[in-house]
Amino acid sequence: MKKAIIFDLDNTIYPVNSIADNLFAQLFGVLDQNAATINNLHPDTVERIKEEMTRRPFQYIVDKYELDEAIAEQMLDELRNMTYDLPMQPFxxxxxxxxxxxxxxxxxxxxxxxxxxxxxxxxxxxxxxxIIIVDPDLSKQTKKDVMADIMARYDYQPEELFVIGDDPDSEIKAALSLDIDTFLFDPKDTYPDAPTTHKSRHLKDVLAILG
Ligand SMILES: [Mg+2]
Structure with a gap:
């Protein structure tokens, strides 16, 4: 008997690509501004950095492109203070x-x-x-740690929980390692062989499983 569901946010409750352009525009502005001022980044490099920033962790970009520390700090600061202020819709x-x-x-x-x-x-x-937000800047806590903490604080058994997410290497893996049933939402069938209890292209299929 399930008692609780743990949801992931990005690409599970709403599609990241629906906000990516507007979101990254703010950050790219900082890059453009600095690339021009400091003048040590070739325009082609700036474009490559922008493309990679939409799909890679920021620190990876800093290391790969040996970004000037001042630019990296300013962009990180921008990221820390960034909000999304336009309308958004869940799936x-x-x-x-x-x-x-x-x-x-x-x-x-x-x-x-x-x-x-x-x-x-x-x-x-x-x-x-x-709602639990783990800030990778401040905390070494993993999703597995957070799930274990929820179980301890609310006295849930693994079989009473259900985890819904889109990332086999993140929340799905964390849940499986705690013997919690999982639902991998995989709208494009990107992970046909990923370990998970349930898997579907449609989020709505959760209803039949929990029904
Ligand atoms: Mg996600």
Missing amino acids: EDYHHLKDIPLDKFLVTTGFPKLQNSKIERLGIKGDFKE
Whole structure:
């Protein structure tokens, strides 16, 4: 008998690509400004950095392109203070899941200001018993640590929990290692062989599993 669901945020509740252009535009502005001022980055390099920034962790970019420390610090500062202030919509299917009568938790990793602004914009705050944002800047806590902590604090057994996410290497792996059932939301069938209890291209299929 399931008692609670733990949701991931990015690409599980809403599609990141729906906000990427606007979000990264702010950050790219800092890069453009600095590349021109300091004048040590070739325009082609700047374009390559921008492309990689949409899909790689920031620190990876800093190391790979040996970004000037001042630029890196300023961009990191921008990231830490960035919010998303335009309208956002959850996936259509999410509206079915939020009404499942179980405790719901949101566990996400990222810069808290940005994650909080997205939660605000999506209007989903009230859907959760608790929202936990792990700031990789400040904490070594993993999703597995957070899940174990939820289990301890609310006295849930592994079989009473259900984890929904889009990343086999993150929340899905963490949950499986704690013997928690998982649902891998994989809309493009990117991970046909990834270990998971359940898997679907459609978020709505959660309803049949928990029903
Ligand atoms: Mg995700």
